[in-house]
Amino acid sequence: MITSVPAAAAPPVPDPALLPPAGEAAPPAATEQRNLCTAVVPIGDVPQMPHPQRSLDFASVWPLTRGAGQTVAVIDTGVARHPRLPDPIPGGDYVSTGDGTDDCDAHGTLVAGLIAAQPVDGSGFAGGAPDVELITIRQSSRNFSDRTHRGDDETARNSTGYGDVRTMALAVRRAADLGATVINISEVACKPVSEVLGDGSLGAAVQYATDIKDAVVVAAAGNISELCKPSNPAGADPLRPDADPWEHITTLATPAWYDDYVLTVGSVEEDGVPSDYSLPGPWVDVAAPGSAVTSLDPDSGGSTDRYSGANGPEPISGTSFAAPLVAATVALVRARHPHLDARAVMDRVESTAHAPAEGWNPRVGHGVVDPLAAVTAPLPAQRELVFASVPLPAPTPVPPPDRRPRIVALVASGAVCGALVLAVLLSMPLRRRMRSFPPHPPARTDAGR
Template sequence: MNRGISWTATLLAIAAFALCAGQGVAVGAMPPPVDPLMLPEDGPAAPPQATQQRTLCVPAVSGGDGANVPPAQLDLAFDAVWPITTGAGQRVAVIDTGVSRHPRLPNLEPGGDYVGAADGTEDCDAHGTVVAGLIGAQPVTGSGFSGAAPGATIITIRQSSSAYSLAGSQGDPNIAENSSGYGNVDTMAMAVRHAADMGATVINISEVACKSAAEGINDQRLGAAIQYAALVKDIVVVAAAGNVGSGGCKSQNPTPSPLTPHADLWNSVNTLASPAWYDDFVLTVGSVDPNGAASSFSLGGPWVDVAAPGTAVVSLHPTEPGLTNGTYGPDGSVQAINGTSFAAPYVAATAALVRSRYPDLTAAQVVQRIESTAHAPAEGWNPYVGHGVVDPLAAVTALPSDAETYPLGHHTSTLAALPVPPPPDNRARDAALLGVAAVGSLGVLALLSSFPIRRVFAERGHRSRRP
């Protein structure tokens, strides 16, 4: 038996080594301590350097409309939540490539532009508009598609664009980029601070900057901005986990080793993702496929908290009044809309629904409620789906735990007391009872008085029978 255990351990060790070898050497890292002094100043949104548009905007496909509800929206059953809340009163900041004005986004509020000279409502990448539509698009007759929290207001802040770059110069190689064009962790930090000061209650960041653990990420300003939003401004910050093969996320992080199932995964990280890795302040979202399994492209890590559908997405078209279900690649081919970028807005919308239903809930309590009501994997948590796929209806309706005590999101009113009814008239009943009692008493007396008489007759009979 001992020899069999030894061979099993050896084979597991070889398998674990091969897995790590195929993914690169794990280095391990932790986010740097947040320094509040690194928080960027707020001010009018504008690019910190001169920029220019170098390529054409990304064209989007017209498609996906009709009476059928998109699979992701159907799986999460947001329509079951809308009779309770639609997210009214919540302000969701979409920090992205901008959000185009669209007839199904009447509650769109310009928040500024860190890429060009617009106000945040110019989307040259078809990315931010898709994200915003998943959160706040209005339902219309004949269309099965709707945003998950159609009552919420969308604040659009353009922070990156693949069509723009620095005017006449290259970016700083020491600053992690979250876009193949313009946009980095510093502009994201400014956008987060700006969104926080604009009164956002939820911030959605469907952008990721990745570096290898050996290189590290120079993102201290972003860390300070994320902490400011989450702790000082009490905002739920939702971030995409990242996609392997894009945004600098070159390799997948290792899976937990079967030899050390309880090991600290932070010690085996080889790909860092920001702002996702600021786990104390961010609700990080991975992607699942239509079968509920982690999407092959979804970057794992110890910072992943929950998951949502992120494949075959349908949402608002950036330049037309209808919908889109894809974009055109450089060669003219149609590319489906997939990624953790599009899983995150479903979770941001869920946060808006919860905050609307429970307005006195803190950001930390919202996060705890979303995590605790998710459909957990068999092991309870894993680095690809976190605590599991979110359940919006459960997050909104679940009874509070012992650690959560807060009022519901509605007003109570005092009802007038019912009038005291008059005492019943029991006179007839009392008279009947008295009559019955009197008759009963007379019967008892008659019975008792008969005892001496019966005794006399008994004695006379006895004497008469003597011999």
């Protein structure tokens, strides 16, 4: 039973001196396959669109961009060649002697399908950015193991079979050197906070990919499982809501916790609620649907929505499958806005996500991604009006109006009015005198003489 207690941790600072060397991919140690390859349940094409694609609505972005010109590296269990995938560029194999196009675990092909599966008639499923190119690098497999593995090797592992932080670091360097513009890592290595992760080379690799090669690194937050447990706090301390979330960590996850260099993705369910299996942490940036997943079957050439488990079919779910949906979103943004560098693209995806009420939380980060908003939202230069002082010429003086005609007219009108008033006043005594004389007697006649 794990009894780790929360402890303070600090965001890791990469050391560029630990960057792994460039070179062709090859297993660092001799390996062998010890289990049968993982099988999935093939299904026929169905017209219904799976929930993740329906909720993110990638099709609404396709009239603007389908990701052409972008190269997405899938660092995983390999990507099998599939009729609905672009022919992948073999990036190499750190598990066996292949070229990266072998997938004994199905996991890498499922991830690649969520990014780049081509739409076809009769199927509601397609990848989010079907016009991207793919680079495939096999970095791990639960069905292979190190023939010389020592029991005292404490290197953090991202697979119960073969794969650890050293092979992951080599794969990230390899992907960046091959020209990937987006790097998807749907794998996580974990350690209790009290132990040493030993992931210095991986930190240097993601810093190199982001700052030197201008690639956006998208990583799964991790599932609470045998490799990543116990869970970190899923929310703020109600007694200390403003406390630094890095103060209470139980489990470290890499490369997810390299927050300044990685876009870390948590998972949500169909109703938008954070998935119970999604490992929280102060490094979580955004979220996407990670359950009820449909993708490509590496063996049948068709689709699948379940693993063939020992106890029956098991649904495909996990932060592993939320991450490629975000990687597809990043590819769409980079195709539409090729002038944006890696950090600007990461900021854009975060700022256009559907934020939780508190603005950020350790389960979904800045919220569920919105591909259409990430591609079409106005860029900062378009949102901000810049006001600058512009010198203007002095106005031409306007001559004062000639008021003389108006003055003459007013004076004349005043004189006339004054004369009229004077005439009226002078006539009033005469009229009174005339009213004071008696009327003349009637004229006499001599008619009676």
